[in-house]
Each structure stands twice: as C-alpha cells, then as structure tokens.
Amino acid sequence: MSAAAREFLRSAAEKSADLTHRQIIRRGIDQYNAAFERGRSRFLDWEAARERCQEIKWEAINHLDRYLAEFEQRVKERDGQVFWAETAEEARNYVAELAKRRGVRKVVKSKSMVTEEIHLSPALNKLGIEVFETDLGEFIVQLRNEPPYHIVTPAMHLTRGQIAHLFRDKLGNVDSEEPEELVAAARRALRRAFFAAEMGISGANFLVADVGMVAVTTNEGNGRLCTSVPRIHVAVTGIEKVIPRFEDLAVLWPVLATSGTGQPITCYNTLIGGPRRPGEVDGPEEFHVVLLDNGRSQLLADAEQREVLHCIRCGACLNACPVFRNVGGHTYGTTYQGPIGSVLTPHLRGIHEFQHLPYASSLCGACAEVCPVRIELPRHLLHNRRNAISAKTHSPGERIAFKLWQWTMLDAGRFQAAGWVARMTLRMIYRLGLAGSVLDPMRRWTKYRAALPIPDHSFRALWRKQNGAG
Amino acid sequence: MPCVALFISCFVDQLNPEVGLDTVRVLRGVGYDVDFPEGQTCCGQPAFNTGYWDDARPIAERFVRIFSSAEVVVCPSGSCTTMVRNFYPELLASHPLHAEALSLSQRVFELSEFLVRVAKVTDIGATFPHRVTFHDSCHALRELHLKGEPRELLRHVRGLELVELPYGEECCGFGGTFATKYGMISAAMGDTKAGNIEASGAEYVTALDSSCLMHIDGILRRRASQARTIHLASILAQREGPR
Numbered sequence: 001m002s003a004a005a006r007e008f009l010r011s012a013a014e015k016s017a018d019l020t021h022r023q024i025i026r027r028g029i030d031q032y033n034a035a036f037e038r039g040r041s042r043f044l045d046w047e048a049a050r051e052r053c054q055e056i057k058w059e060a061i062n063h064l065d066r067y068l069a070e071f072e073q074r075v076k077e078r079d080g081q082v083f084w085a086e087t088a089e090e091a092r093n094y095v096a097e098l099a100k101r102r103g104v105r106k107v108v109k110s111k112s113m114v115t116e117e118i119h120l121s122p123a124l125n126k127l128g129i130e131v132f133e134t135d136l137g138e139f140i141v142q143l144r145n146e147p148p149y150h151i152v153t154p155a156m157h158l159t160r161g162q163i164a165h166l167f168r169d170k171l172g173n174v175d176s177e178e179p180e181e182l183v184a185a186a187r188r189a190l191r192r193a194f195f196a197a198e199m200g201i202s203g204a205n206f207l208v209a210d211v212g213m214v215a216v217t218t219n220e221g222n223g224r225l226c227t228s229v230p231r232i233h234v235a236v237t238g239i240e241k242v243i244p245r246f247e248d249l250a251v252l253w254p255v256l257a258t259s260g261t262g263q264p265i266t267c268y269n270t271l272i273g274g275p276r277r278p279g280e281v282d283g284p285e286e287f288h289v290v291l292l293d294n295g296r297s298q299l300l301a302d303a304e305q306r307e308v309l310h311c312i313r314c315g316a317c318l319n320a321c322p323v324f325r326n327v328g329g330h331t332y333g334t335t336y337q338g339p340i341g342s343v344l345t346p347h348l349r350g351i352h353e354f355q356h357l358p359y360a361s362s363l364c365g366a367c368a369e370v371c372p373v374r375i376e377l378p379r380h381l382l383h384n385r386r387n388a389i390s391a392k393t394h395s396p397g398e399r400i401a402f403k404l405w406q407w408t409m410l411d412a413g414r415f416q417a418a419g420w421v422a423r424m425t426l427r428m429i430y431r432l433g434l435a436g437s438v439l440d441p442m443r444r445w446t447k448y449r450a451a452l453p454i455p456d457h458s459f460r461a462l463w464r465k466q467n468g469a470g
Numbered sequence: 471m472p473c474v475a476l477f478i479s480c481f482v483d484q485l486n487p488e489v490g491l492d493t494v495r496v497l498r499g500v501g502y503d504v505d506f507p508e509g510q511t512c513c514g515q516p517a518f519n520t521g522y523w524d525d526a527r528p529i530a531e532r533f534v535r536i537f538s539s540a541e542v543v544v545c546p547s548g549s550c551t552t553m554v555r556n557f558y559p560e561l562l563a564s565h566p567l568h569a570e571a572l573s574l575s576q577r578v579f580e581l582s583e584f585l586v587r588v589a590k591v592t593d594i595g596a597t598f599p600h601r602v603t604f605h606d607s608c609h610a611l612r613e614l615h616l617k618g619e620p621r622e623l624l625r626h627v628r629g630l631e632l633v634e635l636p637y638g639e640e641c642c643g644f645g646g647t648f649a650t651k652y653g654m655i656s657a658a659m660g661d662t663k664a665g666n667i668e669a670s671g672a673e674y675v676t677a678l679d680s681s682c683l684m685h686i687d688g689i690l691r692r693r694a695s696q697a698r699t700i701h702l703a704s705i706l707a708q709r710e711g712p713r
Contacts, residue, residue: 009652016658322641326658360652362645362659363519365612385521394521402522408511409480409529415511419484444650448657449688452485459483459490463506466491 004333005356011331012360021157025325028156032319035262036370042264043254053255054374056248057310060209060240064300067209067242068291074212078274080287088118091292095201095234096123098288102232104129104198108190110216110223111135112203113151113313114236114292117335117348120201132193134222136186143170149329151336152260152315157328190222200226200284202272204237205256205312207289211246213273214289217256217266224270233272233284239291240309252312259314259372295348305380308347310373311340317367317377323360332357339367343380351384355393358384419458427454473503475540477578479550479680480512486680492707493546493581499707500591509536515553518561519646530561534570542588543578546703548610548678551580556613580610581703582678586619592626597710599629602700603672605663605686606639607679620678620702627705635675636666644685660689667697674700 001009015021040046060067072082085091099107107129109115121131133142137154141147143166148154155163164177167185174185202223206215214235216223227233243252249269257263276283300306318324318338329337334345334357342357358381367377388394408418422441429440435451436443442452457465474497478490494504514529533554537543545551555578558571565571585591604624610616624632643649643659650656663686667675675690675697677683683699690697 012652013654016654022658022662322643322659322662323652323655326655326662359520359648360655362608362641362643362648362656364608364641364645366608366639366641369612382519382521385519386523387521389521389523398520399522402517402520402525405517406525406529409514410511410532412509412511415480419480423484444653445688448653448692449660449685450691452684452688455485455487457487459478459487460506460508462487462491463494467506 002353002356004353007333008331008356008360011333012327015328015331016326021328022326024157024159025328028153029319029325032262036258036316036319037262039258039262039264043258049251049255050372050374052251053312053372054310056243056252057312057373058307060243061300061306061309063244064239064242067244068207068239070209071207071212071242072291074209075274075287075289078212078277080212080274080289082289082291084291084293086293088292088294091118091236091290091294092120092123094290095120095236096127098232098234099124099129099199100127102198104232106193106197107131107199107201108134108193108197108226108230109138110200110202110218110226111138111154112201112236113148113335114203114238115201116148117294118236118292120236132190132197134190134193134220134226135218136183136220136222139186139190140166143167147330147335149337150315150318151313152318157330194225194229197230199232199234200228200230201234201236202227204235204241204289206249206252207237207242208246208249208271209242209244211271211273213246213271215249215253216270216272217253217268218270219261219263219267221268224268227270227272228282228284231284232286232288233275234288234290235272236290237292239293239296240311255372256312256314259312259316259370299344299347304383305343305347307375308340308343308380310375311344312373313340314372316370316372320366320370321361322364322366323362327360339377339381340375343375343377343384346384346388351388351391352393355384355388355391358382358388416458416460423454423458426452430454471501471503472542473505474542474544474584475537476504476506477510477513477537477543477545477550477554478506479545479547481684482546482680485684486701489546489680489701489703492701492703493544495707496581496585496594496703497544499594500585500589502589505540507536507540513550513553514561515550515557516646518553518557523561527561527565530558530571531565531567534558534562534567534574537574537578538570541577542584543574544581544584545578546581546678546701547680548580548607548614548616549681551578551583552609552613554578580614580616580678582620582623583614583616586622592622594623594626594706596626596706596708597628598705598708600673601631601633601671602674602676602705603633603635603667603670604638605635605642605667605675605677605682607677607682608641610678611639616678623702623706624676627708628710630705633670633672635670635672637662638666640666642682642686644682646681649685656685657689660685661693664689664693664695664697668695672697674698674705676700676702676705678702
C-alpha cells in the first residue's frame with residue numbers, strides 16, 4: 001500500500017466518524033443543491049445546454065493542437081508571451097525566474113487550482129517572495145496553512161465562528177462574527193496587498209482560441225484586481241482549458257456558474273488579451289500565459305479516457321458525491337478532490353501511488369448525473385480500476401482470491417458446495433458469538449454492521465424441492 | 471403460457487433465497503411460466519467492478535451461453551441486470567460472443583421493469599398493510615432509469631402506505647467490494663441512509679436490490695432501529711391471510 005493510500009485510510013476513518021464535519025458539509029451542500037436546482041430551472045433546456053458544452057469541449061480537446069496554436073498566435077499578436085511547460089517544474093521555474101528577474105517581492109493570486117497542482121506558492125516563498133491568496137476562501141485556508149478543501153469552495157469545511165476566530169488571531173483587525181465585518185476585515189488586509197504587489201497570478205477558466213483571450217471567472221472581483229493592478233500578470237493554466245470560439249462562452253459561462261454555485265452568471269467574468277497597449281491607462285505592462293501539460297497529453301493519447309480533459313472544474317461532482325461528503329476534501333490528499341480527482345489523479349501522479357482513489361467510490365453515479373460536460377465519471381473509475389489491476393498495484397492475496405472465486409463460479413456444483421461451506425461456517429461462528437472476531441471471515445463487514453442472518457438453504461435447493469431436480 | 475428465465479444473483483441464491491422464491495410467486499401470479507437454468511452462478515460483477523476484467527470475462531461468457539436460448543431473462547436486482555445489460559457489451563467487446571452479449575443485453579430485465587414495461591401489469595394483487603418507504607438503488611436509478619416503475623407497483627399494493635424517503639436517491643453506501651475495502655465510509659453513508667429511513671417514519675424500507683438492503687439491514691439492526699428491510703419482490707408476493 002502506498003503512503004498516500006495509508007494516509008487516505010487514516011483520514012477517511014477519522015472524518016467518516018466526525019459527525020460535526022458531516023453536519024457542516026451537509027448544510028453547505030443542501031444550500032448548494034437548492035441554488036443549483038433554481039439555477040437549472042432557469043434554463044429552457046438544461047440537458048441541451050449540457051450537450052452543447054460537451055460538444056464544445058469535445059471539439060476543443062480533439063483538435064487541441066490547432067486551437068492552442070491559434071490561441072498562442074493571437075496572444076503574441078498583442079505582445080503577450082506564451083510559455084509551454086511540459087512539467088510542473090518547468091512551469092514553476094518559469095514564473096520564479098520571471099519574478100526574480102523583475103525584482104518581484106509581493107505577489108497577489110486569484111484562485112487557481114493549476115497553481116496548487118504545481119505548488120507554485122511554496123516555490124515563490126523560497127525566493128523570499130510573499131504570496132497573497134485573494135479569493136476569500138483561499139485567503140482563509142492560506143491563513144490556516146491548509147490546502148483548499150474543495151476546488152470551488154476552498155473553505156466550505158469551516159464555520160463562521162471558526163473564521164472569526166482565525167481573523168481575530170491572524171489579522172487582529174476584527175472582533176465580530178458578522179459576515180459583513182469579516183469580509184470587510186479581509187478586504188482591508190487584501191487592498192494593501194493588491195497595491196503593493198508587483199505581480200498578479202491568475203488561472204484561467206477558458207482560453208478562447210479565436211480571440212486569443214484568457215477568461216477568468218470570479219465572484220469577488222479579486223481576479224480583476226490581480227490581473228490589472230500589478231505590473232506583471234501571469235496566467236497559469238492547463239492546456240485543456242482552450243475552447244474554439246468567443247461565442248462558446250455564451251453557453252459555457254452560465255453553465256459553469258450554475259454548476260459551480262447555482263448562479264445564473266458569475267459576478268465577474270473578465271477577458272484578458274494582452275498587456276496594456278499604447279494609449280491605454282489600465283492593465284499590466286507584461287502579460288504571460290503558462291500552458292501546462294503535466295501529464296495531460298498522455299491522457300489525451302488515451303482514447304478511452306480522453307474526455308476527462310473536458311472537465312471545466314465546476315465542482316458539481318464533488319457536491320454530488322456521498323463519499324466526498326463523508327471523508328471531506330482534505331482526505332483525498334490531492335489538488336483535485338472528489339470523483340474528478342479520483343479519475344484524474346492516477347493519470348497525473350501515477351496509478352501506483354493513487355490506485356486507492358478510484359476504489360474509494362460506491363460507483364453510485366450521482367457525479368455523472370450532474371456533470372455539465374457529461375463526463376462518464378463512474379466508467380472512468382472502472383477503467384482506472386482495471387488499469388490498476390493490469391499494472392499489478394494490488395496485493396497477491398486479492399489476486400489469488402479472485403482466481404479462486406473464478407474457479408468456483410465456473411461450475412454450479414462448486415458454487416453450491418462453496419456456498420454451503422461458507423454459510424455453515426458463518427452460522428457456527430455467529431452462534432458461538434464470534435461475529436467480528438478474527439475467526440469471522442466476514443469481519444470487515446461485521447465490524448460496522450450487525451452480522452448477516454444466514455439461511456438454512458440456498459434458493460437453488462428450495463427451487464429443486466418445489467419443482468423437482470433439473 | 472409465456473416463459474421467462476430467472477436470473478438469481480449469487481448472493482440472493484446463498485443469502486436471500488426468499489427473494490428468489492417471492493420472485494417466482496410474483497411472476498407465476500401474473501401468468502408466466504418460470505424456468506431456472508441451474509447452470510447459472512454469478513454474473514461476474516464483483517470481479518469486474520474491482521478491476522479484474524480478465525477474471526470476470528470467462529464468467530460472463532458462461533452466463534451468456536447459459537441464457538442464450540432464453541427469450542426473456544428476469545432478475546430481482548437492478549445491479550446484476552445492469553452488469554448484463556450495460557457492462558457485458560464492453561467487457562465482451564471484440565470477443566466472439568459480443569453479438570450474443572448485445573442480444574442478451576436487450577432481453578434481460580429487472581423485475582419491476584419487466585412487470586410494468588413488458589408484462590404491463592401494475593396491480594399484482596398484493597396486500598401489505600404497512601407504512602413503506604422506497605430507497606432508489608443506484609444502478610436501477612441511474613443505469614436502468616427505473617424511477618416510476620417500482621413506485622407504480624407499490625401504489626397498487628393494498629393497505630400499503632408509501633412515504634417519501636428524504637434524500638432517497640442518495641447512495642446507501644454498499645457499493646460491492648467498497649463495503650469492505652472502505653468499511654468506514656460505507657458505514658457512514660449507511661448511517662445517513664438509516665437516519666433518513668427512521669425520519670420517514672416507515673416500518674419498512676424496500677428496494678430493488680438485496681445487496682443494498684443487506685447493508686442497510688445490518689446498519690439498522692446495529693442502531694437497534696425499529697425499521698426493517700424487505701425486497702420489493704417480497705412485498706409483491708404478500709397475499710391476504712397466510713399464504
């Protein structure tokens with residue numbers, strides 16, 4: 001078992017039994033569900049909108065080479081710079097070198113999961129650069145020295161009381177639990193950072209190929225400040241974010257907003273096409289786009305799972321997932337949590353280290369039901385499991401057990417004999433009051449549930465009695 | 471009389487034989503002859519879902535051969551029906567039996583689906599004077615799209631009061647080998663489900679899958695809950711007075 005798997009098991013056991021955590025998350029997701037339902041009902045035809053989004057992403061991903069080249073060319077035409085990073089390290093180094101060369105001391109960041117994926121902030125911190133997360137949720141988890149709990153709502157695991165306590169401790173400029181006061185306190189702290197920073201770092205929700213623009217969606221306006229106030233703007237993003245046309249945003253923006261938070265449209269949708277041009281008063285002097293691969297083109301090469309790259313990171317599958325609700329975002333130990341994380345992470349970070357994630361699912365399919373680009377997430381979990389077995393990530397014990405199971409199931413007589421032996425063994429053990437003990441072959445079941453009632457006869461035996469043999 | 475072949479899931483055969491017998495009663499009650507091909511064992515889902523596709527394949531091949539002559543196959547499980555209908559075509563892709571598997575996938579039905587959509591009966595003549603709630607098992611709901619069918623059948627059961635289950639579409643946490651690989655998560659999900667069953671005020675929770683019910687039953691009894699589990703087939707087989 002990998003270190004990541006051991007840690008997952010430990011944390012899952014802790015969180016699954018944490019009833020306070022369960023309640024906080026349930027309340028948050030109930031609110032989300034109500035908003036999502038309202039949002040969905042605003043569409044004339046939600047299913048048609050999903051289908052359109054799926055088609056757009058399909059087109060983009062299946063012509064990724066063409067659309068990325070088009071995007072790059074347009075950005076360069078407006079004096080923006082594009083850097084292709086094959087690995088996380090290359091992306092980190094590019095941003096770090098640029099910051100060093102330009103003498104950057106302070107960086108403001110708007111929300112970006114790709115910068116989490118490449119661990120950009122710690123790399124900048126090492127150079128003595130201060131990094132300020134400016135999305136409120138990200139700001140909160142940064143103060144707690146924690147990774148984001150959820151790709152869209154990074155602080156959903158915290159109560160207002162906990163946040164008030166944190167702000168009193170770390171900011172010292174507020175003594176209230178009122179949301180308005182807390183937001184005002186964060187704003188006071190962040191304003192100073194916005195105006196002191198020499199570099200702003202953002203992610204990208206979409207890269208619009210035909211106009212060569214980066215589309216950034218936020219609810220707090222922090223994205224606009226990050227991308228327009230500092231001297232340098234760097235957008236760090238995955239190559240799969242490209243979409244063909246400007247008008248595709250007409251459906252992608254409302255679908256993303258609805259799936260993410262239930263809003264008809266997010267408060268701030270910004271398109272950025274390059275640095276400030278002669279005669280313009282606003283905008284950065286330099287504009288850089290870092291296009292990150294980091295395993296994505298390998299996934300692109302896999303025809304069976306390519307559509308995983310359609311993901312627009314709305315977080316709907318996390319909210320729908322009963323496993324996520326019980327184990328919580330931090331238990332995953334990954335940048336991307338929930339069903340999409342369990343599908344994606346083994347591809348980005350290796351099936352040997354992360355094979356446990358595709359198995360941490362009851363395959364209930366609630367995620368596929370809500371995915372706005374209709375990724376068949378449960379199918380991909382199954383494919384990941386099959387790939388894990390082919391890569392021999394499992395204990396020989398399980399392998400042998402399934403071989404034995406197969407041998408048994410290849411013959412009805414053997415199946416009946418094995419079933420009889422198993423039932424009689426269990427019955428004896430349960431009669432002796434040994435359910436859940438080391439002698440109970442079903443102890444992993446009985447540990448959490450009352451022992452199975454064991455019938456006297458199999459169906460087959462009863463059928464024969466009623467209908468005669470054969 | 472038209473004839474259906476019965477497909478009894480391996481754990482129903484071994485652990486819930488009454489569900490199989492009740493399925494036979496229900497099918498005969500609506501005028502079908504029932505055949506039980508005795509060569510059958512398992513559909514292969516445990517291995518398939520755990521990633522052991524190569525181990526599952528010979529079991530699937532065997533299953534396809536055993537049921538190849540059956541005109542219609544009926545199974546009292548949404549999950550096992552899903553395996554044959556939705557996953558066999560992929561598991562047996564580019565296999566000599568692929569065409570057979572595709573054909574079988576069109577001929578296999580979950581019990582409530584068969585009754586309502588194929589046999590076109592909604593009133594089985596059952597009596598079950600209890601307050602009952604329905605848990606949507608995931609494969610039946612999301613893979614077979616069975617939502618109205620079981621409720622339609624329950625509404626026609628005499629004396630039965632159907633109450634809504636809060637968060638009824640949420641997974642109970644069974645999930646096959648997930649239940650033992652990640653017992654603590656499975657149990658937490660089951661606990662939430664059990665709490666909602668209790669909140670519904672129902673005496674019984676019913677579903678289309680013995681597997682989910684087996685897990686829910688274990689959690690309910692562990693909580694010393696008053697609510698009990700019962701498979702839909704067993705409700706539909708209940709008649710007035712002793713049978």
